[in-house]
Amino acid sequence: MVLLFAALSATTQAQVTATIAQAGFGDLRPSDGFLVQHLQHGPVSIGELADKLGITAQGVSKTVIEMERKGYVTRTASSGDQRRRLVELTSRGWEAIYASRRARAEVNRQLRASLGPGAPAFLDQIHHLAEATGAVTLLTERRLRP
Template sequence: MPEPLGDDLVLLFAALASTTQAEITAALADAGYGDLRPSDGYLVQHLQHGPVSIGDLAGKLGITAQGVSKTVIEMERKGYVSRTPAPEDQRTRLVDLTEKGWAAIYATRRARAHVNRELRAALGSGASAFLDQVRHLAENSGALAALSERRLRP
């Protein structure tokens, strides 16, 4: 006999992640970044410390260099990233964030902060205890380490 949906933590977390991501995506669209997809964030997270080669991005994302190149070309066309030759090897292309890419990051951070405030308000006085329990689950499952080390994959 299956558990009632309201008791299935995996489904509850998945549903919460889906609805909050939709709220953030809508806020980004309202801010002028409606052409960004949630999956673009997986690439962008690896560019925040400076330019990265296509090959290195592929390794970090666990996909092929061709797959990364396709995403980079699309994001470059939209103005979020740029590609330049590496100084030490002109055949290697380095991907870097543009001003528009950084602006989208800041807009995403603002949207996430807003959603976090709403969630905490909905929890009321129990927010701190709930966050401690969720953090405990994330630590024990390895999810927090994967997040901190930017190893989450689309």
């Protein structure tokens, strides 16, 4: 069962990634989403991102610099401390989020259609498994790791 979930995850993620690329965001990697998810509520410091992602500030800085070069985020000095850099989404970053949401919604629609009339019961069982394993908590608390 684990291999089936892994295979389904890989193929659906590839489908989402391809759709996002077709929408004009082909330079994004799925792992960029782990950083972006923490920027949706406003600017966040490099240190805070490092804590949330469980990686070093140097690792976050490298990703932020790359994403800034691509136009998805911007860095600004904190008004209270010029040494503290805040990262926030640009309009292109928000457009990528919306494209990602549309792509995931379409994949979800296709999966539900494939399940037919048994979809609600099956999805309830999947949700139960996700809760029992702690996956729902990790997802809702934005603590899933790449």
